[in-house]
Amino acid sequence: MSKHYLELSGVDMRFRTEKGEFEALKNINLKLQKGEFVSLIGHSGCGKSTVLNLVAGLYAPSTGGVILEGREVDGPGPERAVVFQNHALLPWLTVEQNIALAVDNTFTRQSKAERKERVAHFLALVHMNHAAHKLPGEISGGMKQRVGIARALAVDPKVLLMDEPFGALDALTRAHLQDSLMEIQAELGNTVIMITHDVDEAVLLSDRIVMMTNGPSATIGEILDIPLDRPRNRVQLSDDALYHKLRRRVLSFLYEGHNKVSQITSKSKVA
Numbered sequence: 239m240s241k242h243y244l245e246l247s248g249v250d251m252r253f254r255t256e257k258g259e260f261e262a263l264k265n266i267n268l269k270l271q272k273g274e275f276v277s278l279i280g281h282s283g284c285g286k287s288t289v290l291n292l293v294a295g296l297y298a299p300s301t302g303g304v305i306l307e308g309r310e311v312d313g314p315g316p317e318r319a320v321v322f323q324n325h326a327l328l329p330w331l332t333v334e335q336n337i338a339l340a341v342d343n344t345f346t347r348q349s350k351a352e353r354k355e356r357v358a359h360f361l362a363l364v365h366m367n368h369a370a371h372k373l374p375g376e377i378s379g380g381m382k383q384r385v386g387i388a389r390a391l392a393v394d395p396k397v398l399l400m401d402e403p404f405g406a407l408d409a410l411t412r413a414h415l416q417d418s419l420m421e422i423q424a425e426l427g428n429t430v431i432m433i434t435h436d437v438d439e440a441v442l443l444s445d446r447i448v449m450m451t452n453g454p455s456a457t458i459g460e461i462l463d464i465p466l467d468r469p470r471n472r473v474q475l476s477d478d479a480l481y482h483k484l485r486r487r488v489l490s491f492l493y494e495g496h497n498k499v500s501q502i503t504s505k506s507k508v509a
């Protein structure tokens with residue numbers, strides 16, 4: 239078994255289009271440890287969602303493979319839960335029922351009482367017990383996103399995949415949810431891959447930031463370690479020199495322009 243928990247190994251992704259084949263990703267190599275929080279950042283269209291879809295098992299790589307705990311991913315599975323930007327809750331079910339549906343489908347051998355308790359636990363974890371009986375149409379965008387996260391976590395995924403989970407939210411709600419996510423991850427220790435366009439969000443939440451070059455044939459340009467102590471406090475970090483250095487490194491990567499895949503993958507540390 240690979241000593242890494244999750245691995246993308248030599249992954250290329252080519253799509254068939256009307257104009258012929260389009261190579262979105264070229265030679266993606268990434269290894270994650272269990273419990274690691276990794277962000278993917280890069281310009282629009284570089285292939286971040288494609289990477290996530292490959293790990294989710296929604297796409298099969300054209301070359302290479304995705305390996306989780308030594309086994310090749312060959313389709314979607316409950317051990318890899320996805321949270322999208324637009325929460326995708328079923329509008330005719332209450333908050334509680336939305337989570338219960340996922341729990342009931344996954345834990346078929348558990349008693350009704352056990353499943354009910356699980357739903358309540360995850361509702362409480364995202365501070366949504368007070369709205370358990372509301373319909374998605376009756377709650378705010380931030381609350382819907384909390385429910386989406388609870389639903390994803392309630393099935394005990396080994397890997398949580400998040401595609402710009404807070405992208406559609408106002409700054410304050412976003413900050414609250416980032417804090418909640420850090421607390422939850424500290425408690426549950428899920429392995430997370432999150433796509434974001436927000437440099438501050440990436441530095442605040444991540445153990446490592448994976449920076450992608452522009453497509454076509456996008457690849458990993460640089461991987462930045464984020465050695466900031468946890469728990470992290472956004473107010474304290476605003477005065478932290480290392481935080482600013484890391485932030486600057488990501489910004490300069492994004493603004494340097496990476497149209498051509500000229501460099502081999504480098505791993506950088508900002509000391």
Ligand SMILES: Nc1ncnc2c1ncn2[C@@H]1O[C@H](COP(=O)(O)OP(=O)(O)OP(=O)(O)O)[C@@H](O)[C@H]1O
Nearest residue numbers: 253255260262281282283284285286287288289453
């Ligand atoms: N099913 C598909 N068929 C053909 N081309 C695709 C398909 N899915 C993605 N692509 C192309 O692959 C490239 C990467 O797309 P992807 O959605 O992964 O980028 P992204 O980095 O997530 O973008 P954004 O940040 O704008 O969401 C784009 O050029 C896109 O047009």
